[in-house]
Amino acid sequence: MKKLIFSTALLTIIPLMLAGCTIDNNLGHSKPTATSKQSNVSSSSASSTSSSNSVRASSIWNKSKDNQLANFMVSFGNAMKQSYTQCTPQRNTTYAGMHYPDDFSQNKTAFNDKQLSAGWTSNGSDKYDVNVVAIYEDTNGGSTIGGRIYLFTIQDGAPIVYYTEQNQGMPDGLTHFEETKNVDLSDAFKEIVDNQHSNTSSSSNQSKADNKASNSLTFNEGMEILRQSIYKDYLQESPQLVSNDKQKLVISSLSGAKGINYFTLTLEDNNQVKIHAEMGSIQGGPRNQFNATDNIPEYQTVKRLNS
Numbered sequence: 637m638k639k640l641i642f643s644t645a646l647l648t649i650i651p652l653m654l655a656g657c658t659i660d661n662n663l664g665h666s667k668p669t670a671t672s673k674q675s676n677v678s679s680s681s682a683s684s685t686s687s688s689n690s691v692r693a694s695s696i697w698n699k700s701k702d703n704q705l706a707n708f709m710v711s712f713g714n715a716m717k718q719s720y721t722q723c724t725p726q727r728n729t730t731y732a733g734m735h736y737p738d739d740f741s742q743n744k745t746a747f748n749d750k751q752l753s754a755g756w757t758s759n760g761s762d763k764y765d766v767n768v769v770a771i772y773e774d775t776n777g778g779s780t781i782g783g784r785i786y787l788f789t790i791q792d793g794a795p796i797v798y799y800t801e802q803n804q805g806m807p808d809g810l811t812h813f814e815e816t817k818n819v820d821l822s823d824a825f826k827e828i829v830d831n832q833h834s835n836t837s838s839s840s841n842q843s844k845a846d847n848k849a850s851n852s853l854t855f856n857e858g859m860e861i862l863r864q865s866i867y868k869d870y871l872q873e874s875p876q877l878v879s880n881d882k883q884k885l886v887i888s889s890l891s892g893a894k895g896i897n898y899f900t901l902t903l904e905d906n907n908q909v910k911i912h913a914e915m916g917s918i919q920g921g922p923r924n925q926f927n928a929t930d931n932i933p934e935y936q937t938v939k940r941l942n943s
Contacts, residue, residue, distance in 0.1 A: 696760030696790055696829060697769040704828050705788065709772050711879035712821060715886045715898060716916075716923075720786075723771040725756055731775045731783040732803040734811060737768060746810040747791075747798055760790045760829075766798075767791065787813060788825055795829040797822045818922065820900065820912070853885040853909070857941065858901050862887065866936050867913050870897050870927070891915070898923060907940040 706722060713720045721727075728735040737756040739745070745754050745766075752765035760769050767790045776782035780803050787798040798813035806812060816822055855877045862871055873890035880886075883903040891897050900912040912935055914923035926934045 697757075698759060701828050701831075702770060704831075705770055705825065708824050708828070711884075711886070712824070713774070715878045715888075715900075718774045718776075720772040720774050723773055723785075729771060729773045729785050731773050731785055732780050734785065736771055736785065736787070739811070740764075740768070744810050746808075746812045748814055749812065751810060754787075754789075757790075762790070762793075765791065766796075785813075786816070786821070790829070795822075795826045797825050852880070852883065853901055853903055855880065855885070855887070858885045858887055858899075860941055861901060861909055861938060862899055862911070864941075865911055865938060866932060867897075867899060867911065870913070870932075872897075897926070903940070904937070909938050909940050911936045911938065 709720045709722070712718075723729045723736065725737055728738050740755045743751075743753060745752070747754070747766055754766040754768060755764045757763050757767045757769060760767060766787075768787050769790060770788035771785065772788075773785045774783050782801075783803070784799055784801045789796050789798060797816045797818075799816050800811060800813045802812055859871075859875060862868065862875075870891065871889050875887055875889040878886040878888050878898070885901045887899045887901070889897045889899070894917055896916050898914045898916055900914075902910045902912070904910055913926040913932070914934070915926050916923040926932060
């Protein structure tokens with residue numbers, strides 16, 4: 637009788653033990669499944685991050701932006717009485733024996749007196765301390781003096797234009813670039829870079845741009861605006877159109893034997909026109925602050941005449 641009771645108890649316990657083993661095995665196999673899901677999520681996240689970085693880089697600079705800058709540099713060169721050539725890895729600079737962008741590989745370039753890594757990047761991606769997206773040079777007719785090189789760069793996410801007129805070696809063995817003081821040039825580059833981020837802007841903003849383009853300033857209107865501005869007494873001799881690029885009109889007027897005044901009229905919102913006056917030389921070179929001795933401001937914003 638005792639044997640029968642023991643056998644019955646044993647038969648009851650064994651299925652429970654087997655059931656316990658089955659449950660434990662199932663729990664044990666669930667961990668790799670969870671790990672696999674985690675691995676897939678991590679892989680997806682890494683892929684998403686890589687894709688995001690690629691989109692962000694391409695949004696900073698692309699072929700469309702490059703073309704916009706090329707068009708601006710034509711107008712800029714005309715206004716400055718200079719001739720600029722675009723330089724690329726396929727066509728390096730030649731001014732004063734410098735060969736950019738190839739020379740960046742030598743790591744002998746200083747920016748605002750600080751030696752930094754620099755290099756060419758066609759989409760503005762953050763590869764170096766200074767990421768160069770475009771280069772333009774004016775060789776001054778092939779001379780070793782009087783020319784300059786402009787670097788259009790992205791540094792710490794910000795658009796910065798550097799230039800050099802260095803035409804001989806320096807004691808430190810570096811080529812020194814400085815941030816440009818030409819407001820028109822730096823502002824234009826910043827605007828081009830910023831516009832790249834607005835590809836998804838609203839149709840209302842596009843409509844505003846279209847309306848502006850259809851109502852561009854003309855030379856005659858620009859002259860009439862200047863005649864009624866604080867600069868009317870400085871339209872002395874032979875005023876002429878320097879450039880007319882969509883919303884920006886540049887008019888020059890001779891001043892004295894070698895001087896020349898430049899007036900940049902920019903069409904802004906609400907039918908306002910911003911005038912920027914500068915002084916220069918018929919021999920070229922950078923422009924200077926407009927008639928500081930006469931206390932005439934560099935800027936004036938006026939209402940458009942036909943508004």
